Amino acid sequence: MGDALLEVRDMHLALPAPGGPRSVLAGADLAVPRGAFTCVVGPSGCGKSTLLGVVAGLRRPDRGAVLLDGRDVTGTTGHAAWMAQDDLLLEWRTVLDNVALGLQVQGVRRREARARVRDLLDEFGLAGHVDARPSELSGGLRQRAALARTVAQGRELLLLDEPFGALDALTRLHLQRWLAATWAAHRWTVVMVTHDVREAVTLADEVVRLSGQPAQIAARYRVDEPHPRHPAGLGPATRRVEQDVLTGLGVLGAPDDAPVPVP
Amino acid sequence: MTATHGVTRRAPAGADPVAAVAGTAGRSRGRRDGWRDGWRGWWSLGLVVVAWTVATSAGAVAPQVLPGPAAVARAGAELVTAGTLLPALAVSVGRLAVGALLGTGLGLALGLLAGLTRTGHDVVDRPVQAVRAVPFTALTPLLVVWCGLGETPKVLLVVIATVVPVYVATVQGVQGVDPRLRELAVAQHLGRGATLRRVVLPGALPSVLAGVRLALGTGWVAVIVAEQVATDRGVGALLADARTWARTDVVLLCVALYAVLGLLTDALIRATEQHALRWRTPPAHPCLPKEPA
Ligand SMILES: Nc1ncnc2c1ncn2[C@@H]1O[C@H](COP(=O)(O)OP(=O)(O)O)[C@@H](O)[C@H]1O
Ligand SMILES: [Mg+2]
Numbered sequence: 001m002g003d004a005l006l007e008v009r010d011m012h013l014a015l016p017a018p019g020g021p022r023s024v025l026a027g028a029d030l031a032v033p034r035g036a037f038t039c040v041v042g043p044s045g046c047g048k049s050t051l052l053g054v055v056a057g058l059r060r061p062d063r064g065a066v067l068l069d070g071r072d073v074t075g076t077t078g079h080a081a082w083m084a085q086d087d088l089l090l091e092w093r094t095v096l097d098n099v100a101l102g103l104q105v106q107g108v109r110r111r112e113a114r115a116r117v118r119d120l121l122d123e124f125g126l127a128g129h130v131d132a133r134p135s136e137l138s139g140g141l142r143q144r145a146a147l148a149r150t151v152a153q154g155r156e157l158l159l160l161d162e163p164f165g166a167l168d169a170l171t172r173l174h175l176q177r178w179l180a181a182t183w184a185a186h187r188w189t190v191v192m193v194t195h196d197v198r199e200a201v202t203l204a205d206e207v208v209r210l211s212g213q214p215a216q217i218a219a220r221y222r223v224d225e226p227h228p229r230h231p232a233g234l235g236p237a238t239r240r241v242e243q244d245v246l247t248g249l250g251v252l253g254a255p256d257d258a259p260v261p262v263p
Numbered sequence: 264m265t266a267t268h269g270v271t272r273r274a275p276a277g278a279d280p281v282a283a284v285a286g287t288a289g290r291s292r293g294r295r296d297g298w299r300d301g302w303r304g305w306w307s308l309g310l311v312v313v314a315w316t317v318a319t320s321a322g323a324v325a326p327q328v329l330p331g332p333a334a335v336a337r338a339g340a341e342l343v344t345a346g347t348l349l350p351a352l353a354v355s356v357g358r359l360a361v362g363a364l365l366g367t368g369l370g371l372a373l374g375l376l377a378g379l380t381r382t383g384h385d386v387v388d389r390p391v392q393a394v395r396a397v398p399f400t401a402l403t404p405l406l407v408v409w410c411g412l413g414e415t416p417k418v419l420l421v422v423i424a425t426v427v428p429v430y431v432a433t434v435q436g437v438q439g440v441d442p443r444l445r446e447l448a449v450a451q452h453l454g455r456g457a458t459l460r461r462v463v464l465p466g467a468l469p470s471v472l473a474g475v476r477l478a479l480g481t482g483w484v485a486v487i488v489a490e491q492v493a494t495d496r497g498v499g500a501l502l503a504d505a506r507t508w509a510r511t512d513v514v515l516l517c518v519a520l521y522a523v524l525g526l527l528t529d530a531l532i533r534a535t536e537q538h539a540l541r542w543r544t545p546p547a548h549p550c551l552p553k554e555p556a
Contacts, residue, residue: 058446082450088443092465092542101461102451133542153451 004067005034005189006080006157008055011064015050024050025061026214032206034156035187039200041245042210042218048193049085051215052159055191056082068157080157085165087146089134096121096130099149117152123182124148140171147179151188160192164199173231176202180228197249201242202231209248219248330512335519338512347501354497355486356524358414362421363482367475370426374433374471379463384434391430399424399481400488407493417489424485425478432474436467469540476532483525 008030014021024047032038042048054061060075073079089098096117103113121130124144134142143163150158163179164172180203183190194200200207201223211218225238234242246252312332318324319331326334342348373391376383402423406416440463448458490499498517505513 053446056450058449077449078452084443084446084450086443088441088447090444090462090465092468092540101453105451105453105457105461135542135544149451 003033004031005069006030006032006055006191007065007067007070008051009065009067011051011054011061011066013047013050013054013059013061023214025054025064025216027216028064028210029217030055030191030208032157032189032191034189036205037183037190037203038192039204039207040191040193040210041195041197041200041207041249042215043212043249044195046210046212047215048210049161051210052082052161052191052193056080056159058082079155080159081150081153081155082159083146083150083161083163085161087134087142089142089146089149091134094131094133095126095137095145098134098145099152101149102153117148120148120152124151125178138171139167140175143167143175151186156189158188158190158192160190162193162195165195172196172199176231177228179203184227197242197245198231200245201234201238202229207241207245209245219245221245327509327511330515334512335515338510338516342501342513342516351496351498351501352520352524355490355499358417358489358497359421359479359482359486359524359528362418362485363425363479365418366422366425366482367429367478369422370429370474370478371433371471373426374430375437377430378434378437378467379459388434391427394423395427395431399427399485403488403492412493412495416493417486420489421482421485424481428478428481429471429474432470432477433467436470436474437463439470440466469536469543472532472536472539476529476536479528479532480525483521483528487521 008028011025011028012023013025014023016022028051030038040048040051050059053059055066057066057073057075057077057079064074065072066074068079071079090101093101096114099121100110100113100117103116104110108116118127118130121127124147126141126144126148129137129141129145134145137145143166147160147163150160164175167175176199183203192200192203197207201221204223207221207223208217209219209221210216221241221244223238223241225235229235229238243252315329316332319326319329319334330338339348373387377387377391378384399420403416403420406419410416410419444462444466445458448462453461486497487499490497490502494500494503498520502514502517505511505517
């Protein structure tokens with residue numbers, strides 16, 4: 001745990017609900033080594049996005065701490081780049097200006113910001129869409145633009161909330177491969193929320209499974225197979241991890257005669 | 264980053280087949296369509312003028328009651344040569360411009376205040392809603408009592424008429440900005456000022472412009488009403504003189520002038536909208552489906 005870039009300790013958070021505040025996070029701990037890819041899975045609505053938002057500093061936890069390189073960054077932004085579940089592109093800006101948004105307000109000169117972003121867009125396969133508006137892009141391209149905007153902030157730690165969740169299966173497979181390759185090249189430290197267990201075991205070094213509400217860490221699974229992996233050609237050990245995660249989520253392993261539990 | 268290009272360049276190339284196909288063509292076509300759509304529907308107005316011409320030249324209507332377009336045009340030429348028409352126009356346009364500028368600015372400021380802060384809403388909203396409940400025309404006598412017969416009450420009436428629609432539209436626009444964009448702003452490290460300038464205001468702009476367009480419409484009504492009450496200069500004064508001398512042609516001319524001014528103002532705002540909101544896909548014309556066979 002010593003060389004962790006990101007540490008989350010004993011995270012607690014209650015959010016307003018109709019019947020009074022309801023506990024959403026109840027003691028979540030994480031340790032993410034520098035350069036590692038961690039995937040967070042869990043039942044829908046259990047608090048995955050909330051956890052990621054707290055790590056990003058979008059909200060302050062009731063208790064617990066977020067440490068980056070041992071430095072307490074709880075409730076602050078700037079230590080990580082966060083990407084929302086929806087792409088949240090500003091429809092009135094071109095792709096270039098969307099991606100350059102963060103740099104512009106950081107005081108980087110317009111010319112320089114644009115030049116830097118152009119290189120990035122090239123790498124993200126958006127070179128032909130630099131001056132397009134988001135509404136002119138396909139879902140896969142929008143997601144890439146949002147990812148480029150996240151990466152453009154130049155942080156070592158990326159927090160991705162279901163980046164491919166809304167995409168069709170084919171586009172998602174393409175983008176998974178592309179993300180794996182880009183990550184391998186840049187060696188970002190990534191924490192990614194997903195509801196797709198296959199995606200998780202394909203991309204991650206470690207899969208973290210959250211329990212149902214209120215969310216706690218229910219289990220961690222190491223995936224040791226070397227990168228790059230392909231979702232259709234995973235090794236037996238990785239497949240076993242996938243089975244374990246699915247079983248943990250209650251999707252697999254119900255005896256034949258027992259009624260399948262309704263989540 | 265140079266070392267990465269071998270990997271990453273290759274991956275995206277084949278990664279998204281849609282990427283290659285989805286281009287940005289069709290933008291110039293869209294603009295041409297927009298231009299043509301701008302003229303759509305004008306033929307129906309032309310038809311009205313034709314009907315007017317036919318009715319009056321056939322002698323079906325007495326010229327004292329309804330002079331033909333030619334007579335109205337002659338009256339216009341007469342007033343231009345007399346040097347009264349253009350200054351009158353300038354005065355009326357000036358009243359609208361000054362009043363609408365002040366009203367729009369005020370409406371925008373109040374709308375932002377009420378839309379962005381709870382306290383602002385508590386302070387501003389009720390009074391503005393109260394003003395909104397009173398037809399602004401009812402305020403004319405009060406304004407005359409307070410400010411006399413000069414320019415002030417006229418411009419003030421335009422301000423009151425324009426401030427409300429802009430206020431309502433601004434509040435609506437600001438509150439309609441996707442709240443999740445606030446999280447984006449925080450994550451991208453935008454401060455309050457940058458969030459306002461780069462997220463909230465552009466997001467609210469469509470609504471604000473729609474409000475301004477509405478405001479300019481009521482603004483003209485305010486000008487006309489104001490010029491009816493205390494007529495010294497402007498198109499309203501021409502109208503009053505014409506009434507006194509029973510010059511139906513000049514009366515009609517003034518009415519037509521008001522119409523043209525209103526249409527021009529509207530076209531101006533439309534053009535502004537089309538330019539400032541060109542990122543929006545134009546809404547489809549509402550239409551009913553075909554009857555099933
Ligand atoms: N801003 C909020 N206010 C109140 N409750 C919230 C808010 N955001 C999320 N929640 C609640 O917290 C729980 C966890 O939400 P979320 O983190 O989005 O789940 P997940 O991402 O795992 O699907 C849900 O029950 C949701 O209704
Ligand atoms: Mg979520």
